[in-house]
Amino acid sequence: xxxxxxxxxxxxxxxxxKALIDEQIDQFRAEFLELxxxxxxxxxxxxxxxxxxxxxSYLSPEEMAExxxxxxxxxxxxxxxxxxxxxxxxxxxxxxxxxxxxxLNELDKNKVASFLTIMDKKASDEIKALLHYxxxxxGSIMTTEFVVIDMEMTVKEAMQHLRKAAxxxxxxxxxxxxxxxxxLVGVISLRDLIIAEGDWLIQEVMSERVVSVPVxxxxxxxxxxxxxxxxxxxxxxxxxxxxxxxxxxxxIMDVMEEEASDDYSKLAGISDVERSGDNALSSAKKRLPWLxxxxxxxxxxxxxxxxxEETLDKVAMLAVFIPLIAGMAGNTGTQALAVAVRSISxxxxxxxxxxxVIWQEAKTGLITGLSCGVxxxxxxxxxxxxxxxxxxxxxxxxxxxxxxxxxxxxxPLIMYRFNIDPAVASGPFITTLNDLTSIxxxxxxxTIFMNFLI
Amino acid sequence: xxxxxxxxxxxxxxxxxKALIDEQIDQFRAEFLELxxxxxxxxxxxxxxxxxxxxxSYLSPEEMAExxxxxxxxxxxxxxxxxxxxxxxxxxxxxxxxxxxxxLNELDKNKVASFLTIMDKKASDEIKALLHYxxxxxGSIMTTEFVVIDMEMTVKEAMQHLRKAAxxxxxxxxxxxxxxxxxLVGVISLRDLIIAEGDWLIQEVMSERVVSVPVxxxxxxxxxxxxxxxxxxxxxxxxxxxxxxxxxxxxIMDVMEEEASDDYSKLAGISDVERSGDNALSSAKKRLPWLxxxxxxxxxxxxxxxxxEETLDKVAMLAVFIPLIAGMAGNTGTQALAVAVRSISxxxxxxxxxxxVIWQEAKTGLITGLSCGVxxxxxxxxxxxxxxxxxxxxxxxxxxxxxxxxxxxxxPLIMYRFNIDPAVASGPFITTLNDLTSIxxxxxxxTIFMNFLI
Numbered sequence: 001x002x003x004x005x006x007x008x009x010x011x012x013x014x015x016x017x018k019a020l021i022d023e024q025i026d027q028f029r030a031e032f033l034e035l036x037x038x039x040x041x042x043x044x045x046x047x048x049x050x051x052x053x054x055x056x057s058y059l060s061p062e063e064m065a066e067x068x069x070x071x072x073x074x075x076x077x078x079x080x081x082x083x084x085x086x087x088x089x090x091x092x093x094x095x096x097x098x099x100x101x102x103x104l105n106e107l108d109k110n111k112v113a114s115f116l117t118i119m120d121k122k123a124s125d126e127i128k129a130l131l132h133y134x135x136x137x138x139g140s141i142m143t144t145e146f147v148v149i150d151m152e153m154t155v156k157e158a159m160q161h162l163r164k165a166a167x168x169x170x171x172x173x174x175x176x177x178x179x180x181x182x183x184l185v186g187v188i189s190l191r192d193l194i195i196a197e198g199d200w201l202i203q204e205v206m207s208e209r210v211v212s213v214p215v216x217x218x219x220x221x222x223x224x225x226x227x228x229x230x231x232x233x234x235x236x237x238x239x240x241x242x243x244x245x246x247x248x249x250x251x252i253m254d255v256m257e258e259e260a261s262d263d264y265s266k267l268a269g270i271s272d273v274e275r276s277g278d279n280a281l282s283s284a285k286k287r288l289p290w291l292x293x294x295x296x297x298x299x300x301x302x303x304x305x306x307x308x309e310e311t312l313d314k315v316a317m318l319a320v321f322i323p324l325i326a327g328m329a330g331n332t333g334t335q336a337l338a339v340a341v342r343s344i345s346x347x348x349x350x351x352x353x354x355x356x357v358i359w360q361e362a363k364t365g366l367i368t369g370l371s372c373g374v375x376x377x378x379x380x381x382x383x384x385x386x387x388x389x390x391x392x393x394x395x396x397x398x399x400x401x402x403x404x405x406x407x408x409x410x411x412p413l414i415m416y417r418f419n420i421d422p423a424v425a426s427g428p429f430i431t432t433l434n435d436l437t438s439i440x441x442x443x444x445x446x447t448i449f450m451n452f453l454i
Numbered sequence: 455x456x457x458x459x460x461x462x463x464x465x466x467x468x469x470x471x472k473a474l475i476d477e478q479i480d481q482f483r484a485e486f487l488e489l490x491x492x493x494x495x496x497x498x499x500x501x502x503x504x505x506x507x508x509x510x511s512y513l514s515p516e517e518m519a520e521x522x523x524x525x526x527x528x529x530x531x532x533x534x535x536x537x538x539x540x541x542x543x544x545x546x547x548x549x550x551x552x553x554x555x556x557x558l559n560e561l562d563k564n565k566v567a568s569f570l571t572i573m574d575k576k577a578s579d580e581i582k583a584l585l586h587y588x589x590x591x592x593g594s595i596m597t598t599e600f601v602v603i604d605m606e607m608t609v610k611e612a613m614q615h616l617r618k619a620a621x622x623x624x625x626x627x628x629x630x631x632x633x634x635x636x637x638l639v640g641v642i643s644l645r646d647l648i649i650a651e652g653d654w655l656i657q658e659v660m661s662e663r664v665v666s667v668p669v670x671x672x673x674x675x676x677x678x679x680x681x682x683x684x685x686x687x688x689x690x691x692x693x694x695x696x697x698x699x700x701x702x703x704x705x706i707m708d709v710m711e712e713e714a715s716d717d718y719s720k721l722a723g724i725s726d727v728e729r730s731g732d733n734a735l736s737s738a739k740k741r742l743p744w745l746x747x748x749x750x751x752x753x754x755x756x757x758x759x760x761x762x763e764e765t766l767d768k769v770a771m772l773a774v775f776i777p778l779i780a781g782m783a784g785n786t787g788t789q790a791l792a793v794a795v796r797s798i799s800x801x802x803x804x805x806x807x808x809x810x811v812i813w814q815e816a817k818t819g820l821i822t823g824l825s826c827g828v829x830x831x832x833x834x835x836x837x838x839x840x841x842x843x844x845x846x847x848x849x850x851x852x853x854x855x856x857x858x859x860x861x862x863x864x865x866p867l868i869m870y871r872f873n874i875d876p877a878v879a880s881g882p883f884i885t886t887l888n889d890l891t892s893i894x895x896x897x898x899x900x901t902i903f904m905n906f907l908i
Binding site for chain 2: 439
């Protein structure tokens, strides 16, 4: 079976739909449940209210839980709210705790409280324990459904325990080992466990090199660690090494995607990632903060040019190259910024040291500046037959590219030093800042060498 | 044990180093091999040539293979080349096939050929089979070390086979099932296998819903599929459903990181992701292509302003607001571009339809344009005491923001339609294009309403 494209899903659905509407419950169930939960969810999302009500009545809460786990997080609150509350509560009970918590975080507090009241006590306790962890930390993405074994067990006892615990657990491929005080002391992979002899003790076969993360650890750091060490799961501990939960690789892939979207949006100057459910007004709200800040920065640039009004009055031709110079400054700045932000986030920056990075950017800026400066001097000298103007613009471009490249790398480094997320230094911000610098350089040089221009 | 920060690694190394230099081989081996291979690799990378030679002589090729697998791909060719070729060949033999192929792809062809000759035949055949797959396809990232069982086996036979195959296999958590013709017919997770009764047949307990990818599939699509379906591994098949290899989740995490870096760099206008090993010259080479294209586009903008020289001569004050207007145009364009590129790559675009996206961007542009236009009109009216100039700039901003927002979304959509990677439409390109439009709108309006300005 291939990954279903939208087209294929629709065709498949048309077949299944008939059974649904004709109330051939058994046939509908047989065909629908044969699909992967992800495809079930995509089909479910595309239905209107009447069909959804039918689906709720034909599937058990356990089956529906698998569908809801895969539904787009932006849509899920709507579905949960339209269900009969007792049915929704049963679904939440049957989901992985971490997914249930994710969904509840999208609902308003009264709704959450009422669901927690109807749910069975064990599930609601587990969910409550996770609800209070701060967003984007280990605590908020971990699940509490993991398999733990005692270091005194034999391999055979551990396997028996595992078989019993498997249906409930999020993963059974890493089994964490605790001592008498319930502290994390080791880990054994299922792979090593099935190779081991039945009468060996777990403490003899486990690895004591167990890597764990504290419950308050940032999710981006966890993603990097998991990628570096090629783990399928990571245990989460409190400050006394008690095992609180585990984070599995599928959740980490979602984190990676989320963080990448986030960095990307910030580079473009969007304050918050836009979602598929956003309308024009909420999109505009996310973009306006930067635009209004930039408007004021732009007024600053305007007032810099205003100061050179006298120069401009004498040589109106100077205005012609303003967008060219400002544009080049902005673009090189964004390039340098992007390189710096990436190398901070991948940890390469720490390897090299700050001064080495700045020095390398300066050399890069000098090379690009010299190249572009020479090209533009020649272009203007020939097209506009004005060698002095060409040299003026050329030198301005060179100086501008050097300064912009260095500042594009310097600003995120400074932010990182002061513990501000360097990705906040968005492209538009650097662009506008470099507009200002470049205009100052250009008109400053023009004013000094005015005699050659007129 | 926590993830080792650089500081901790250095301290740990100082202890181990003493044993190394004093030629206390056993002690060195005991302490070094106790570390996670990722930490071994990071320590190894930081050493100079003399120390590396000692390490080569104290570790076996099998042990060294684990280290080299984790070494930064930008540095690895240097290490492979400095080793005694027979030793290097043994290391490559002992690595996962996919990692060995990755490394060989970095070396020059003569070197690759000579390593393949010294290697044992089985390993070199496996590597050769993978070397010819196109970069960034399923074939290039898959491994051929997987466990496959026959559908006619019993659960007990399968477990015995698994125990034998486990040490060699990349993963044993998904076991793929083939029929008599070696075609992929099912999959069973180790989790389900250990719960099943020993005398059941595999074909009775396996899932026939096995999702596979064709060998030429793009790695980005595979990453998305793996994230959607929460798989730990995916089988790769030829067009007749023969199982060729598997792709594991740890490789996919590297792909996700690579693709995110790639999109990010492109948004900033860098033609190729810069690497930690790059010097200033190679950094400059990667940034110059865009800068030179933009230089020419900038000359175009300059000639547009040149056409309005008459207008400019009359009202030099107009030049003051050029960077403001061009800057705002560039920035909104980049915002719209980033949103469009993301929603194409996450597949949201297909859900909504192109016209709906453009229409929504037009409304967003209208809202941001109106807001910024009103603000700037008021600012200029008060600061510069010039109501008409304020209105002119305000209307220009409004029109510019509307047009730039729409074009920022429209251009990547068009590229996608013509099967060009929309991420190529970088921020700098959109910025410069929108500079041009905005200048045209601004000076066009200024020329028409000249009478009100002087």
